[in-house]
Amino acid sequence: MKVVVQMLEQDIQYGTDAMQKLDLYTPASSNGRSLVLIHGGGWWQGDKHKEMSTAARFVDMGYTVAAINYRLALAATNLFPTQNRDVLAAYQWLIAHEPSFTAQNIAFIGGSTGGHLAAYLA
DSSP: OOEEEEEEEEEESSSSTOOOEEEEEEEESOOOOEEEEEESTTTSSSOGGGGGHHHEEEEEETTTEEOOOOEEEBBSSTTTTHHHHHHHHHHHHHHHHHHTTTTTEEEEEEEEEEHHHHHHHH
């Protein structure tokens, strides 16, 4: 598979917490659609970087992809609904700051915890 990425911007801050960062993958030739890719990890582990190959596959199909981190649920901190709020904050940041992301062309995907968070925002 040949992946043609026009630009990759890493660790863009979408909130005030150190975990609230996203990576933005921009295709060389856009299909006009965008995806928010949410990692899994049982609420307490994982990172957006583990989704790089998935992001690359979608970029190869012309999607603009934002792979996001969210605050992990560790011990008694960042419990539900923190992660839901983080996904919503990332969505709002993307709509406000990235022209490739509009309410009409965006989809949310993820596996495991990321799938739950995607369904929440839907």
